[in-house]
Amino acid sequence: MPATSRTDSPLRELAHRVSSGAEIRLFWNERTGAVTVWVWNQDSGQQAEFAVAPAKALDAYYHPYAHAASLGVSWYGTPRAA
Numbered sequence: 001m002p003a004t005s006r007t008d009s010p011l012r013e014l015a016h017r018v019s020s021g022a023e024i025r026l027f028w029n030e031r032t033g034a035v036t037v038w039v040w041n042q043d044s045g046q047q048a049e050f051a052v053a054p055a056k057a058l059d060a061y062y063h064p065y066a067h068a069a070s071l072g073v074s075w076y077g078t079p080r081a082a
Helices: 054-062 064-071
Strands: 011-019 022-029 035-041 047-052
Touching (some): 035 064, 054 064
16 A cells, blocks of 8 residues: 655545445645555455546546556456455
8 A cells, every 4th residue: 555654745645445345545646646546455455556637536436446447457466366
């Protein structure tokens, strides 16, 4: 997960939620204006982080899997055996 506890960090967490076994966080970089969504699937152990256009930030936050798929995002981490 991206670090956000340092006071000199330009990264700001705008929103955080847990839904259906997934933790989703929305970040904004105040220096660059970049917006990213970070997703961790608690069931599989996989995670992804992807950039989104600021105008699509909330949509990506509420529908991260759809946005990740449309961007061809690669999931990383070790998937758990089924």
